[in-house]
Ligand code: OXD
């Protein structure tokens with residue numbers, strides 16, 4: 001592999017800090033992946049699963065105190081505090097490095113340091129970007145193989161000798177007391193120590209593609225967003241591309257690969273978590289998925305909620321913190337209506353009913369191309385033209401099923417004022433309402449006020465700004481029952497959006513935006529009463545005023 005001197009020197013410095021006994025440059029080959037898997041099977045980092053029903057699938061059990069992203073230990077380390085803004089944890093670069101150095105110095109002693117050059121985005125795309133991370137975790141290396149494009153493909157995409165985001169990752173002792181996830185946007189640098197889990201450790205994902213990505217996107221005039229990308233095909237074969245921002249564990253993966261319940265309509269999957277969007281020479285917003293894999297939440301993924309996902313994880317998948325059946329199949333809550341007998345739980349103990357069998361944030365890691373609904377053009381270097389953007393959150397009350405913003409700046413306002421009920425994707429309390437502008441509260445790598453300004457500043461550059469929509473699949477009635485069936489029936493909402501984008505789609509103007517007019521949503525074949533539908537779409541000014549009094553509640 002041809003490596004720039006700058007990259008070589010940086011890797012030498014990382015080795016000087018962490019003190020590994022050997023350094024291995026990863027080439028991203030299948031042979032390398034296979035040998036990492038074999039080594040992990042030998043040392044117990046992975047356990048085999050049933051090779052007949054789940055070929056090439058493995059189980060990893062993480063440390064019980066390392067099961068989700070730890071936002072309280074995640075910092076943006078800019079020279080000026082104001083550049084990180086009020087929504088990020090901040091430390092000065094000097095303080096952050098002093099603190100983390102104590103955990104990183106010698107952290108790889110007698111261990112191997114893997115150097116992983118990775119590409120975020122399709123090969124040959126001007127929108128793609130390179131990272132080089134070092135890690136002492138074989139699980140991270142194997143996961144990066146699935147989630148990104150590793151090896152020469154990355155190195156040859158560098159536009160200059162120093163054109164890469166550098167990332168140091170070390171497991172440390174996995175104690176939250178000695179864990180830090182640090183971002184130094186001014187140095188294009190990430191330091192992560194003390195966690196081997198998900199977004200804390202697979203540095204290409206949240207740390208690079210969102211936190212540093214959003215910083216870079218602002219500098220370079222594009223958008224790095226916590227959004228899925230889909231193509232919605234109508235019965236005439238016309239495809240409309242949409243991107244949707246939703247908080248972690250709130251149905252992005254399910255919507256990204258939704259199987260349509262409307263005859264003739266189908267949804268193509270391009271990405272389930274992150275969209276990088278540029279304005280092209282014609283003023284069209286275009287999106288790529290920087291990732292090459294899915295790191296999806298397992299619980300509640302089932303043939304009913306997401307048949308494409310249950311099919312795609314039947315081979316070549318790494319499962320983390322799921323339960324196991326006596327025949328060696330992975331299992332999680334919701335996969336089957338009843339738990340099978342004899343389950344072993346996510347910590348490797350016989351499962352006790354009343355306790356979680358799989359961890360609520362247990363995951364599958366699998367390549368995008370394994371998804372049955374993957375779009376044939378998902379790796380198009382030009383990206384796909386985006387005609388609509390969706391902001392969705394998890395709200396029991398107040399927020400209607402769907403409505404459309406009046407225009408770009410109103411849509412930006414709706415996204416900026418979004419709030420959601422928290423999930424198990426992060427450590428902390430589940431189910432409490434928190435502000436989550438554009439589902440980016442944990443991921444915006446700079447001052448949120450500048451982020452809103454950046455969004456507003458995109459409009460003049462867009463010849464045809466995408467339509468902006470707000471959705472909430474999670475509204476409940478007075479008895480606590482979901483008002484909308486969700487999942488495959490969400491295509492009915494997507495159909496209305498496509499109609500609106502094309503200048504049709506009946507809508508009623510309300511103070512909060514355009515809500516589907518009665519009869520405008522295609523409810524054919526759906527068992528839902530007009531009263532339920534009215535409630536799902538209700539916009540009640542008294543409720544909104546009360547919510548507004550609670551500081552911008554949307
Ligand atoms: C994720 C997350 O893993 O948002 O995608 O936490």
Ligand code: MN
Nearest residue numbers: 226247248273
């Ligand atoms: Mn996410």
